[in-house]
Amino acid sequence: AALTVAAGLVAAVAAAPVPSARAAAAATLDAVVELTPDNFAAEVEGPAAGRVFVEFYAPWCPYCQRLEPTWNALPSKLAAAGVATKIARMNVDTYTAYGQAYGVTGFPTLMLFQDGRPVGQKTGLIDMAAAMKYAGVKDTGALASLGGPDPAPQMNLVLSGAQVDSAMKELSALRRGVEALPESERAAAVERINAVENMFAKRSL
Known part of the structure; x- marks a missing residue:
């Protein structure tokens, strides 16, 4: 959201030191990105x-x-654990094209991106221990201090376009x-193949 600066504060803001790129990055990681x-x-x-971990x-x-x-x-918890995963959220009730593109069929859908590509997905409510694990905190140290058993199963794998193409070729064979x-x-065999093909339906913006 845009910030409105009162006229009397403009000079003070202009005179303030410009934050470094590292400080700006840290500020981004300390808050949820809308x-x-x-x-x-x-x-x-x-x-x-x-x-990036997106809701x-x-x-x-x-x-x-x-x-x-x-x-x-979650951002401050990850920062304390030394994990540089960006936490973000998107309202796909408003931006419906993105929900369709990323196959959102239930809420909340939590998707982990690595270098621009979705690599994991989970739908439904999770607790802090599970969120930290999905975001990259190992089961030792900060996460282990939360106590209890392994907090969550693995996220569902999200395949790349190339992997989907390869799988579809195998299914055709x-x-x-x-x-x-x-x-x-x-x-029965055709029915099973059809079900798997439906799982590999590709979506793009």
């Missing part, structure tokens, strides 16, 4: 974006509302091989 179409590419998909949410969703305190506190099966087995 994503819009104007900054999504730079904050998430850019070559220098690094590791795709809808304001009316009760699970998103329950997650909000955890999500707001399997489909051709199914034709040689007895008719009693063919329908």
Whole structure:
């Protein structure tokens, strides 16, 4: 959101020292980044974006509302643990094209990006221990101090376009091989192949 500066403070602001790039980066990591179409590419998909953990949410969703305190506190928790993962959120009830592009079918959808590419995804409410693990905190040190068992299973893998293309080619070969099966087995095999193909549906903005 834009900041409005009162006229009497303009001179003081102009005279203030310009923060260093490192300080600016630290400030970004200490707060949740609100994503819009104007900054999504730079904050998430850019070559220098690094590791970004994004919550795709809808304001009316009760699970998103329950997650909000955890999500707001997550940047400072990660900073204390020495993990430089950027935490961000995007309202895909407003920016629906992004929800469609990244396959959001439930709220909240939490997606981990690495160097501009989605590498993991989880849908639903999680606690702080799980959020920290997904964001890159190991099960030792800061995370272990939270106590309890392993806080969360692995995130669902998000495949790259090249990986999807390769998988689709393999499925096409399997489909051709199914034709040689007895008719009693063919329908079930085709159904399984169709289900897997649906999982590999690609989306793009």
